[in-house]
């Protein structure tokens with residue numbers, strides 16, 4: 458079935474032939490921007506799914522504790538590629554939006570599928586980048602839970618992207634084999650295509666360079682737009698959640714504070730802060746790598762989780778749930794898998810950079826371990842429950 462020709466009286470506004478005069482609405486430009494977005498979205502998706510698996514592991518997934526810097530890199534990439542996608546997406550949408558007014562609206566079934574897949578693709582992309590940017594700015598102008606919304610939108614968007622890539626494969630190949638970006642540039646004024654691509658590349662580069670310093674030390678001095686400065690905060694690194702906002706100011710300062718080790722143990726423990734100080738202390742250089750893309754290293758000192766587990770007599774492959782004094786909030790507990798629990802650098806830290814922990818860094822004791830998302834480095838610990 459063929460769509461009829463567009464009736465004469467409807468050929469107005471954007472439906473008029475030649476309504477879009479800019480040479481920037483070119484197929485080849487759309488393809489180049491699409492390829493760049495394909496790469497950034499793929500890296501962003503893989504690193505995002507990985508972060509999700511680490512925080513909510515299915516039974517077949519055990520995230521290793523080594524190498525200790527791996528999560529810092531994958532999550533740094535997640536946020537950096539997400540931010541870099543913003544100018545790319547804006548440019549891509551600008552380049553292709555006239556196609557919304559092409560006639561016939563539908564040619565055949567393949568065309569229908571391709572058109573329909575644009576709805577989740579465009580809406581999902583905009584949603585992902587908007588919620589991601591808002592999240593790293595700690596701004597939550599919505600009512601759903603960010604992580605779940607962002608995660609499911611990513612699957613829908615990537616599904617739509619696969620359909621889109623499939624539908625555009627032939628056109629992409631055609632556009633790429635045609636030579637030169639400047640073809641057609643003799644018509645119309647304004648920015649050339651090469652110039653436009655240059656502007657987009659510069660914007661992408663600028664966003665990356667001015668934000669990646671929040672996790673990449675050499676660029677921290679030019680991190681003008683980085684939401685966090687890795688060296689800004691008590692004891693030289695940032696605080697997202699203060700003791701005040703977690704509602705633990707009093708319980709954390711209570712001299713009667715104790716750390717209990719319970720659950721599947723033969724010898725349950727209840728240790729005071731002094732007890733913890735009399736146990737062997739270990740030091741490790743470890744980073745807090747927040748899911749928001751910032752990270753900061755420090756030298757931590759405290760008691761090995763493995764030593765506590767041995768004292769409490771647990772099985773060697775025990776998983777541990779670490780609970781905070783906090784009685785509300787999503788990050789009041791985290792799970793330590795068997796590899797992390799037995800790693801010699803996974804600590805219940807009492808000190809950082811040579812000082813007693815600041816209350817906003819988790820005094821009297823916090824969990825800190827290698828290769829863990831920041832949200833799983835629980836502060837104000839009061840309980841280890843062996844599962």
Ligand SMILES: Nc1nc2c(c(=O)[nH]1)N[C@H]1C(S)=C(S)[C@@H](COP(=O)(O)O)O[C@H]1N2
Pocket residue numbers: 695696697698699703745746747748781782783786788789790817818830831832833834835836837
């Ligand atoms: N008890 C508790 N621990 C917590 C959090 C929290 O909200 N409550 N926030 C986590 C997050 S998101 C990060 S990135 C690290 C470092 O957070 P900070 O900047 O708040 O110290 O601590 C983690 N530990």
Ligand SMILES: [Mo]
Pocket residue numbers: 697746747748749831832
């Ligand atoms: Mo975080």
